[in-house]
Amino acid sequence: MKSLIPLVTIWVSLLLCTQFAAAQIQTYDAPQDPHYTAEAVYEVGPVMNTNRHNHHAIVLPDGTVALIGGRTTGFTSLNTAEIFDPETQEFTTHSMKFTHDFTTVVKMNDGRYMLAGGASNMGVPNFAHTEIFDPVSLEFTETGNMVLFRASGGGTALPDGRVVIASAWWTHNNAHTYGELYDPETGTFSQIGPFHISRSHGTVITTADGKAMLLGGRRPTGSREVLPVELYDPDTDEISIVQDYLLVEDEAWTFSINNTVTASQQLANGNYLWIADNQVGELTSYKLITADVETMEISEMETTPPLPDSDSFWFINQPVIDLEHNRAYLIARVRDLTDYYVAVFTVDLEEGTLTESSNYHALEGYELRSAPAVLLPDGRLFVSGGSVSDNFNAVNNTLFITPPQPVATSVEAPDEVPAAIMLHQNYPNPFNPVTQITFGLDHHTNVKLDVYDITGRHIRTLTDNPYPAGTHTVPFDATALSSGIYIYRLSAGHTILTRKMMLVK
Numbered sequence: 001m002k003s004l005i006p007l008v009t010i011w012v013s014l015l016l017c018t019q020f021a022a023a024q025i026q027t028y029d030a031p032q033d034p035h036y037t038a039e040a041v042y043e044v045g046p047v048m049n050t051n052r053h054n055h056h057a058i059v060l061p062d063g064t065v066a067l068i069g070g071r072t073t074g075f076t077s078l079n080t081a082e083i084f085d086p087e088t089q090e091f092t093t094h095s096m097k098f099t100h101d102f103t104t105v106v107k108m109n110d111g112r113y114m115l116a117g118g119a120s121n122m123g124v125p126n127f128a129h130t131e132i133f134d135p136v137s138l139e140f141t142e143t144g145n146m147v148l149f150r151a152s153g154g155g156t157a158l159p160d161g162r163v164v165i166a167s168a169w170w171t172h173n174n175a176h177t178y179g180e181l182y183d184p185e186t187g188t189f190s191q192i193g194p195f196h197i198s199r200s201h202g203t204v205i206t207t208a209d210g211k212a213m214l215l216g217g218r219r220p221t222g223s224r225e226v227l228p229v230e231l232y233d234p235d236t237d238e239i240s241i242v243q244d245y246l247l248v249e250d251e252a253w254t255f256s257i258n259n260t261v262t263a264s265q266q267l268a269n270g271n272y273l274w275i276a277d278n279q280v281g282e283l284t285s286y287k288l289i290t291a292d293v294e295t296m297e298i299s300e301m302e303t304t305p306p307l308p309d310s311d312s313f314w315f316i317n318q319p320v321i322d323l324e325h326n327r328a329y330l331i332a333r334v335r336d337l338t339d340y341y342v343a344v345f346t347v348d349l350e351e352g353t354l355t356e357s358s359n360y361h362a363l364e365g366y367e368l369r370s371a372p373a374v375l376l377p378d379g380r381l382f383v384s385g386g387s388v389s390d391n392f393n394a395v396n397n398t399l400f401i402t403p404p405q406p407v408a409t410s411v412e413a414p415d416e417v418p419a420a421i422m423l424h425q426n427y428p429n430p431f432n433p434v435t436q437i438t439f440g441l442d443h444h445t446n447v448k449l450d451v452y453d454i455t456g457r458h459i460r461t462l463t464d465n466p467y468p469a470g471t472h473t474v475p476f477d478a479t480a481l482s483s484g485i486y487i488y489r490l491s492a493g494h495t496i497l498t499r500k501m502m503l504v505k
Contacts, residue, residue: 038404038425039500040344040357045382045398046089049082053385053394054370056105056259058113060135063087063377067384068115068133069100070259070370075122075392077101083138084384084398086376097142098129102151104165107263109157111135114143114182116165117150123391125151125170130182130189144182147191150175154204154257156212158234161185164212166195166232167202169220176200176220181234195230195239201256202227205272208294210234215246215291215298216255216274224279226251229298242296247289252278255289259372260318267349268323270294273301275315275330284310288319288328288347303347303354311335313343317373320381325419326350329381329403331373334360340367344381348406357404358425366395373401417469418442423490423497426476430502433479437462439490439497440471448491449474454484462488478503 048067055070055078065084071077079099082091096115102125103118113133120126128149132141150168153175157163166179178193195214202217212232219225229242245251255276265272272291277284286309288301307315313332320329326349334341341360347353363386371386381401387393405424418440426435437449449462459481462474476488483505490497 038346038355038357038407039359040361040404041400041402042342042359042361043380043400043402045400046091048084048384048396048398049091049093050078050080051385051394051396052078052082053387054101054259054391055372055385056103056261057372057374057382057384058105058135058261058264059374059376061111065374065376065382065384066133066135066138067091067372068105068113069096069103069118070385070394071101071123071391072394073392077119077121081133081140084382086378086382094138094140096133096140097131098127100127102169104150104153104155105261106155106157106163106165107261108132108163108184109159109161113261114155114163115140116155116180116182117146117153119151119169123151125149125168125172125175127151144186144188146180146189148173148175148178148180152200154202154214154217154262156204156206156262158206158212159210160234162234164192164204164232164234166193166204166212166214167199167217169200169222171220174198179214179232192232192237193239195232196241197227197230199227201258203255203257203262203274205262205291205293207231207296208270213242213291213296216257216276218254218256224254227254229296231296243298246276246298247300248298250278252280253287253289254278255318257318259370264374265318265321267321268326273319273321273328273349275307275319277315282310284314286310286315301349301352303352305354307345307354316342316368316371319347320373320375322375322379327403327406329373329375329401331368331381331383331401333368339363342368344401344403346403346406351406353406355404355406358429361399361401363397363399366397368399376400418471421445421490421492421495421497423488423499425499426488426501430504431478432503432505433481434475434477435501436473436475437488438471438473439492441467441469441492444468445493447472450489450491451476452487452489454487456487459486 052070056068058066067082077099100118104116106114116130128146152169155165163182168175176198180189199217214230253276286307328347330345339362346355369387373383383399422440424438448464451459
């Protein structure tokens with residue numbers, strides 16, 4: 001028994017440190033619909049070596065993150081990349097061959113990334129230069145120039161290894177109407193087109209039959225107009241219109257990729273997921289859309305509840321896909337609060353349930369403007385960079401976000417087994433005096449569920465028994481306790497998970 005005392009002391013100390021650290025992060029408790037809210041965790045991360053935004057973020061095979069190009073203070077384009085190691089919390093700077101702001105980033109079939117074109121200082125499209133980034137060796141290798149200089153294009157790799165790039169910002173040339181076809185064997189580009197309409201910030205994906213589909217975006221000068229979905233056939237060099245609108249019966253919707261790598265929007269079934277918007281006056285509405293690579297059908301993915309509109313939130317990034325758990329995460333700015341607060345939403349892609357974080361996080365003096373988000377191997381979102389207020393004031397801040405767990409709206413069937421051990425947010429929360437604590441097991445194991453007060457004092461053991469794989473719920477009656485924050489802790493084998501709950505009498 002004596003040997004356990006130091007371990008318990010250490011754990012309580014860590015718990016107290018965690019609570020103290022959390023208190024240093026300014027948060028805001030969101031108005032709650034308890035069926036669809038759960039707590040997120042926000043952690044301020046280390047600073048980058050360079051102030052940057054509008055860069056691309058790529059998770060590398062070893063779990064590190066590459067931050068590619070973008071712009072720094074003074075709207076100055078960057079020719080550097082940074083590699084972030086989540087284990088050491090350190091950034092290392094690497095020089096690229098060229099400057100890449102508003103660049104097109106394409107994941108190639110061999111796992112390398114093409115960085116094509118971009119803008120010079122002040123965001124002016126100016127470059128046709130192209131290089132290849134190797135995510136294993138971290139080397140940048142120059143390859144041939146595009147036929148036309150361009151910025152803010154989209155691209156995809158075809159099954160034979162060739163790369164298609166299309167769309168471009170502004171009207172310095174006709175890159176907004178003509179595309180490029182890259183041959184990796186010769187390292188050269190050839191022109192394709194014209195497409196039926198000029199556009200910028202378009203997305204290019206590969207269909208199941210090896211064609212390239214161009215969709216979304218804006219007109220070259222940024223205006224919102226009706227944009228068709230177009231299809232490029234590399235065998236015949238022909239370009240056809242698949243449909244007149246992004247969504248067949250509704251011309252109002254579109255989306256832009258901004259600084260998102262298109263390959264990262266691909267789901268486990270090979271289809272793609274984005275968030276589209278529709279602006280009517282000052283109000284922006286949002287919906288999730290999917291593109292089927294087999295049928296080329298683009299359709300709405302409905303959520304319960306629906307995505308909120310801009311009266312409540314502005315969505316900042318394209319969804320971050322979690323292939324392991326079949327989820328997507330959305331980061332949004334909260335409207336009608338004095339400071340710049342962010343929230344995070346979790347979408348269960350199988351059930352369609354939308355879970356809003358029950359707490360918001362205030363950024364200290366900056367905004368998530370053109371700040372990409374990626375999913376780390378440990379399940380946290382890593383958001384890098386941003387700007388004080390505009391394109392001239394980049395910052396070096398980073399932020400970790402643990403998204404909320406989807407809140408179950410009904411008890412799972414006995415034969416449904418979670419993919420991992422999970423501890424859900426209690427429901428209801430806040431509560432008085434009884435609440436339910438739900439956990440999920442991916443295998444049969446003994447479960448110990450304890451409750452502690454905010455000082456780390458043990459209050460009660462709710463269960464210490466073996467449970468089969470599946471989802472289970474244990475009640476907690478706090479009739480004899482005072483109002484306040486309590487910690488519940490799940491121990492299952494080598495896994496230990498904790499969450500907070502609030503008793504309000």
